[in-house]
Each structure stands twice: as C-alpha cells, then as structure tokens.
Amino acid sequence: MSNLSLVKSAPFGSMQCDFYSDNNEVFMTREQIGTALEYSEPRKAIQKIHERYKHRLDKFSVVTKLTTTDGKAYDTILYTAKGVYEICRWSRQPKADAFFDFVYDVLEGLRKGDYQITPTTPKLTVVEGDEARKLELEARIRNAKTRQARLLVNVADKFKDILPKEQIQILIGNATELISDVPMLPKPEIPKTYTAGQIGAILGVSANKIGRIANKHGLKTDEYGIWVLDKSRHSDKQVSSFQYNEKGKRKITELLQQEGQ
Structure with missing residues (x-):
C-alpha cells in the first residue's frame, strides 16, 4: 500500500468523505464508512458487520499497519468499492442506500474522468510510517469534529421549541465552526443569568x-x-x-x- 494517495474528497451530508487509490483500486477507511452511516461507534459497528459477513468482506478489504503517537501499532482497515457496497447492503442504517448511491456516483466520476486521479497535496500521499500515521490522525480528527457538529445540530432541532432563538443560533454557529474551523455565523450576546x-x-x-x-x-x-x-x-x-x-x-x-x- 506504499503508493496509496488521496484522489477525491467529497461531501456526504455534513462530513467530507475521502477516497484513496493505489492506482488499481479505490479505498475508503472503516471509520469514514461508519461515520457516514451515522453509527455512534463507527469503527466498532463496521467491524461487527465485517465479522458477520467475513466470507464476503475479507476479500474486499486490506489492512495497513500503522503506529500511533504513543508508539503502539494498530491496524487500519481499508475497503474497496465492492467492500463499501457490501457494507451498505448489510447495514440497517437509514443512510445506507443514500451512501451507496453517493459512493457509486463518485467512483463513476473517477472512472469517466470527471475527477482527475491525482493526490490533492503531496503531504496526503500515504507511505508506511509517519505520513500514514499523519493521514489517519487527520481523518480521525475530521470525523470527530463532524460527529460533534451533528450532535449540536440534533440538539438544536430537539430543543428548538424550548430554548430561546439566541441559544439555537449559538448551537448552529458552534456546529459550523467545528466543520469550517472558522466562525461562520455571528453569535448573539447572551445577558448575564443566574441559576x-x-x-x-x-x-x-x-x-x-x-x-x-x-x-x-x-x-x-x-x-x-x-x-x-x-x-x-x-x-x-x-x-x-x-x-x-x-x-x-x-x-x-x-x-x-x-x-x-
């Protein structure tokens, strides 16, 4: 997997999905698949599906050995397009069909040449070692922020009939800032209050x-x-x-x- 590189990043809902290629196959990480399907524990959920349908998913997945900042080695599971489709097929999540269609459309765009299959930036080229570790950590941070933003939006929607509009604006503003890393919406001033x-x-x-x-x-x-x-x-x-x-x-x-x- 030493030639693995990022070839496409596309939005699915509120998250960015990364597609990697080794010039032969296109892959997605286990964690991103689970996050896109909105599992509360993305990697564990996809692992359970893999274990249940091991006879199918083993041949559509590869393992890259990575080392974390604490010096411990761990496995990063990557799935081919067929692997992603199999997971969507067996997943019971509401977004499974939509994610299947999304992945298919992106891969068709790559196949037809709508997207150029080249790394977006040199630093995202994955090699065994530090660069691979950096890529995995960046993906984890991005996915964690996406989950946090989704939680804030869900809270805002759940309590929209109870909370004042200023509180709702703050929740939505914080969610957009998590995704974009910069303030996107003005935050209203909240007067001093007492419990x-x-x-x-x-x-x-x-x-x-x-x-x-x-x-x-x-x-x-x-x-x-x-x-x-x-x-x-x-x-x-x-x-x-x-x-x-x-x-x-x-x-x-x-x-x-x-x-x-």
Whole structure:
C-alpha cells in the first residue's frame, strides 16, 4: 500500500468523505464508512458487520499497519468499492442506500474522468510510517469534529421549541465552526443569568425554594430569564433548566422579602 494517495474528497451530508487509490483500486477507511452511516461507534459497528459477513468482506478489504503517537501499532482497515457496497447492503442504517448511491456516483466520476486521479497535496500521499500515521490522525480528527457538529445540530432541532432563538443560533454557529474551523455565523450576546442555586446562595435559601417561588408566580418567562440546556444531576442526559436575568433576580428577592425571608 506504499503508493496509496488521496484522489477525491467529497461531501456526504455534513462530513467530507475521502477516497484513496493505489492506482488499481479505490479505498475508503472503516471509520469514514461508519461515520457516514451515522453509527455512534463507527469503527466498532463496521467491524461487527465485517465479522458477520467475513466470507464476503475479507476479500474486499486490506489492512495497513500503522503506529500511533504513543508508539503502539494498530491496524487500519481499508475497503474497496465492492467492500463499501457490501457494507451498505448489510447495514440497517437509514443512510445506507443514500451512501451507496453517493459512493457509486463518485467512483463513476473517477472512472469517466470527471475527477482527475491525482493526490490533492503531496503531504496526503500515504507511505508506511509517519505520513500514514499523519493521514489517519487527520481523518480521525475530521470525523470527530463532524460527529460533534451533528450532535449540536440534533440538539438544536430537539430543543428548538424550548430554548430561546439566541441559544439555537449559538448551537448552529458552534456546529459550523467545528466543520469550517472558522466562525461562520455571528453569535448573539447572551445577558448575564443566574441559576436557582446561585440566587439561593445569595439570598440564603435553597434552590428548591427559588424554584417554588418562580413557579408560584409564573416567573419562568422570557421577561425574567431564559431556558438553557444543562446536565442532569442524576444522569448524563441533557435537560432544560431556567436561568434568571437581573430582572428575575430582583423579582425573586422582592417576593422573598414579602414572605418575610
């Protein structure tokens, strides 16, 4: 595989897919295939498919031995076009058919000469050793950023009816910045806010007390604060919680004073 080089990089959804060639076959890495199919653990998912259909996929894949920065050797699995098609055939992911068509169209473009089969930059030519390791690490970083951006977009869509538009804009802006490495959208200014716990600490009462007062007097509105995403105290799930602006803080202070607190 010493002549392996990047011959095409094309967008599929929110990620860039890289196609490599050794002048005879075109390959894709296991991790990129799994990421394009939107598996939560890309390499493990494709490995399971490979193990299940080993009799088919062994002949459509090759292994390149690489060494990581910690000095340990690991195998990078590359699949030929037929290997990619086989994986799409057996995958149950919703994007499998679309990814099959995408790969087919790219390879047809290469075959017909629509794309020139040459490395895009010399540094992306893969040889056994440091350059191979650099290529693999670059691909992993790019795929990790793609997964993070997709997660942010999904969160924005899931909570669009709860979070204020400023929070949604920040999530989308952060997602685009992950992909492009530069800010693409202006980020709105978010006014200073306080959690129920912070206000409670200032006023000498519990966070639950602050929450009960806010619920009793209908303070959880745009006038007195904003809804934000926060980590649940009881799990790793993201939950929506209300944070109070200066007006909300003053109102709660006033209501507590009226109650004799």
